[in-house]
Amino acid sequence: MDVAGLLRDFPELTLTGLEQGAIYALVALGYTLVYGVLKLINFAHSEVFMIGSFAALWTWQGLGFVYDAEAAPLGSFLLAVLVGVIAAAGASALTAVTIERVAYRPLRKRNAPPLAFLITAIGASFVLAEGIGVYTHRAPYGMPRLLQPEVVFQLGGWKFTNTQLIVITVTLLAMVALDQFVSRSRLGRGIRAVAQDPDTSALMGVNKDRVIFLVFLIGGLMAGVAALLWNILPIGVAKFNMGFLIGLKAFAAAVLGGIGNLRGALLGGLLLGVAENYAVGLFGTDWKDFVGFVLLVVLLMFRPTGLLGESLGRARA
Amino acid sequence: MLLEIENMTVAYGRIEALHGISLTVGEGEIVSLIGANGAGKTTTMRAISGIRPLAGGSIRFEGEDISKLRADRRVVQGIAQSPEGRGCFPGMTVVENLEMGAYTRRDKAGITADMNRVYGLFPRLAERKKQVAGTMSGGEQQMLAVGRALMARPKLLLLDEPSMGLAPMLIQQIFDIIVEINQQGVTVLLVEQNAQQALSRSHRAYVLETGRIVKSGTGQELLNDSSIKDAYLGVA
Ligand SMILES: Nc1ncnc2c1ncn2[C@@H]1O[C@H](COP(=O)(O)OP(=O)(O)O)[C@@H](O)[C@H]1O
Ligand SMILES: [Mg+2]
Numbered sequence: 001m002d003v004a005g006l007l008r009d010f011p012e013l014t015l016t017g018l019e020q021g022a023i024y025a026l027v028a029l030g031y032t033l034v035y036g037v038l039k040l041i042n043f044a045h046s047e048v049f050m051i052g053s054f055a056a057l058w059t060w061q062g063l064g065f066v067y068d069a070e071a072a073p074l075g076s077f078l079l080a081v082l083v084g085v086i087a088a089a090g091a092s093a094l095t096a097v098t099i100e101r102v103a104y105r106p107l108r109k110r111n112a113p114p115l116a117f118l119i120t121a122i123g124a125s126f127v128l129a130e131g132i133g134v135y136t137h138r139a140p141y142g143m144p145r146l147l148q149p150e151v152v153f154q155l156g157g158w159k160f161t162n163t164q165l166i167v168i169t170v171t172l173l174a175m176v177a178l179d180q181f182v183s184r185s186r187l188g189r190g191i192r193a194v195a196q197d198p199d200t201s202a203l204m205g206v207n208k209d210r211v212i213f214l215v216f217l218i219g220g221l222m223a224g225v226a227a228l229l230w231n232i233l234p235i236g237v238a239k240f241n242m243g244f245l246i247g248l249k250a251f252a253a254a255v256l257g258g259i260g261n262l263r264g265a266l267l268g269g270l271l272l273g274v275a276e277n278y279a280v281g282l283f284g285t286d287w288k289d290f291v292g293f294v295l296l297v298v299l300l301m302f303r304p305t306g307l308l309g310e311s312l313g314r315a316r317a
Numbered sequence: 318m319l320l321e322i323e324n325m326t327v328a329y330g331r332i333e334a335l336h337g338i339s340l341t342v343g344e345g346e347i348v349s350l351i352g353a354n355g356a357g358k359t360t361t362m363r364a365i366s367g368i369r370p371l372a373g374g375s376i377r378f379e380g381e382d383i384s385k386l387r388a389d390r391r392v393v394q395g396i397a398q399s400p401e402g403r404g405c406f407p408g409m410t411v412v413e414n415l416e417m418g419a420y421t422r423r424d425k426a427g428i429t430a431d432m433n434r435v436y437g438l439f440p441r442l443a444e445r446k447k448q449v450a451g452t453m454s455g456g457e458q459q460m461l462a463v464g465r466a467l468m469a470r471p472k473l474l475l476l477d478e479p480s481m482g483l484a485p486m487l488i489q490q491i492f493d494i495i496v497e498i499n500q501q502g503v504t505v506l507l508v509e510q511n512a513q514q515a516l517s518r519s520h521r522a523y524v525l526e527t528g529r530i531v532k533s534g535t536g537q538e539l540l541n542d543s544s545i546k547d548a549y550l551g552v553a
Contacts (some may be wrong), residue, residue: 186420193406193417199368200404205392205421205469 006281011158013277019164021273022171026226027250028257028265029178030096030219036195036260037215039114040104043121046247047128048096048220052227053143053238054132055091056084060144080146084231089224096220097213099124105209125243133240143236167229174225175266178218182262191215195260245289252296258306267307271295318377319344319473319504320365325374327357327364334360336528337374342473347495347505349515349536351549352525358508359401361525362477365506366398367391378473393421395472399462399479401508407451411442414450414461418468428468435464438494455482459491467498474498477508492518512549516540524549 006013027049034042065080103124107116147166151159182188193201194211202208230236230246253272257264272292279291303309320342327335335357342348350358363369365376367388375384383391397418405414415435419428436443439460445453450461463479476495480488492514499505509515516522519536524545532539539545 186416189409189413189417190420192408193420196406196408197404199363200400200406201417202368202388203366203392203398203400203404204417204465205389206417207387207389 001282002284003282006278009281011156013281014274015158015160015164017274017277018270019167019273020276021253021270022168023226023230023269024246024250024253024272025266025269026171026174026222026229027246028254028269029222029262031251031254032257032259032262032265033191033215033219035254037191037212038104038117040117041121041251042099042104042216042219043118043247044099044103044124044128045096045219045223046243046250047125047132048092048099048243049223049227049230049246049250050129050132050238050240050243051095052088052092052224053231053242054136054141055224056088056228056231057141057143057238059083059087065144077146080144081228081232084146085225085228088228088231089221092224092227093217093220095128096216096223099128100212100216105212108212125247129240129243136240138240140237140239143231143238145236147232163232166232170225170229171266174222175262178222179262187211187214249289249292252292255306256296256299258309261306261308264306264308271307318342319346319379320506321377322361322365323375323377325361325364325376326372327360327369328372333372334528335364338525338528338530339374340523340530340533342504342506344472344504345499345502346520347499347507347518349507349509349512349519349522350525351509351512351515351522351539353549354510355527356525357528358525359477362398362400362475362506362508365391365475366396389421392469392471395469396475397466397469397471397473398475399466399477401477401481403455403458404462405450405453405458405465408449410447410449411453411461412446414465415442415468418465419470421469427470431468431470435467438467438497439464456484456487459483459487463491463494467503471503473504473506475506475508478510479507480509480511480514488514512545513540516545 030045030048031042034040060080060083063083103120104117107120147163149161149163152162152165153160182191190201190206190211191214193204193206194208198208249272250269253268254265256272257266257268272295275295276288276292279287318341322338322340324337324339325335326333326337338361350361352358360369364371367386371384375382377383378394378396383394406417409417415432419431422428441457442461442464445457450458459479463476466474479491479495483491488511495505495507496518507515507519516536516539522533522536522539523530524532524539532545
């Protein structure tokens with residue numbers, strides 16, 4: 001155990017953790033929203049993220065963007081981001097909505113038991129991952145280096161990089177926007193109402209199918225944004241099974257924060273990201289994925305409903 | 318007739334809860350549906366609102382067959398319900414609950430006017446606009462549920478046991494308010510176990526027993542009916 005190393009690298013580990021955690025949080029939103037409304041763990045959500053990544057990659061390739069970030073002027077960087085985010089968010093949202101339409105809605109109309117939904121979710125996840133796997137020959141694809149990470153400002157020992165600032169800012173903005181939408185808009189109230197009491201919502205004139213469509217759409221958009229941000233990180237590689245680990249972690253983050261709770265997703269994501277990176281400092285990189293799930297299990301022993309523990313319906317979002 | 322139910326059958330799985338009931342509600346009326354626990358009153362209300370499918374028979378509203386219409390469309394057509402028990406959204410404030418009642422409407426000015434009308438009927442709610450419904454008393458939540466149904470500006474208001482769990486003084490009050498709402502032009506179908514109160518304020522009433530309508534008549538007729546007295550009014 002390398003306590004000195006953790007202390008030495010504490011600022012960097014924290015910031016990297018927040019950066020990665022922010023992305024977990026964005027993906028976690030999709031799990032939490034769908035769970036809040038349908039009480040369903042949409043395991044195929046990890047593939048929604050993966051497809052967003054490939055959509056951005058293929059769009060960039062199609063448009064002939066170069067891999068060299070250093071030479072690229074700001075204008076072409078912004079254009080690449082804009083194109084990338086439209087492609088990723090669009091493809092992810094479309095995937096999410098299609099999964100709902102093709103896999104879950106028919107089950108809902110037949111009043112299928114929860115187990116049928118569960119196995120369908122797992123099945124949809126496999127179909128999408130394997131489909132892309134076959135199509136891409138299961139190879140990893142390096143993402144265009146849109147941005148060279150560099151320190152943009154320093155506060156004592158805390159060095160903030162451009163990617164960290166972008167990822168964290170975008171995530172917080174997306175969170176605030178969603179929070180406002182859910183708590184203030186008419187459709188947002190509809191989402192909360194269905195999450196809380198579907199029958200009474202129907203008595204109010206809420207169209208449940210539309211609300212369900214909406215949460216898949218929002219979850220997909222957020223996963224697409226997350227996919228793009230993930231690609232901006234130095235890790236950026238697209239692979240057919242990339243969704244698995246991130247999806248699992250995002251799901252863990254959602255449970256950690258209290259599944260069904262939007263703010264819980266943010267809290268859980270950030271916490272998980274930071275904890276993982278402290279584990280890297282303490283025990284080495286190999287322990288990164290181990291620690292996240294130990295954290296989850298231990299926390300659930302003490303707070304079975306997660307940190308914030310309320311449902312989407314009850315949350316004064 | 319505003320509402321015509323013909324030979325309606327509703328089942329939960331293989332168990333039939335309503336065995337072909339027929340009833341009508343005319344425009345401007347207060348019609349009560351009384352019956353013991355488990356008779357099928359709530360099932361009837363849920364079927365009218367469309368959150369329970371029909372196994373047979375039909376529901377007509379303003380002459381149109383709505384038996385297959387989606388629940389949310391029925392609200393647009395003019396049917397609102399205050400459901401049995403605490404049907405409020407507990408995590409939402411009083412204002413948000415009322416706004417949920419107006420979910421299908423877009424006329425901002427009308428919604429504001431109706432909200433004030435609800436506050437007029439239930440001054441208690443006006444004092445608690447920002448309070449989260451889940452923290453209010455049972456009586457207050459009941460008022461909120463009734464007020465929320467009014468926010469849809471319905472032609473037909475379905476009230477499923479609005480007096481349940483209320484203190485005797487509040488029971489009087491809520492029945493007075495139901496009459497007042499009716500006098501403002503809203504047709505009311507009222508489900509009650511409190512038969513005495515319901516019958517004395519209703520134009521007409523039906524008695525439901527284990528999924529069948531066994532009697533109907535004007536409120537006064539049923540109040541004076543000896544078998545009704547024995548079974549539901551609990552008086553000698
Ligand atoms: N969700 C349900 N599943 C199965 N049976 C039900 C359900 N709801 C009601 N029932 C049955 O239907 C019958 C009528 O119930 P209900 O309409 O709630 O009666 P009431 O409102 O008059 O008390 C009862 O026998 C009840 O047990
Ligand atoms: Mg009942």
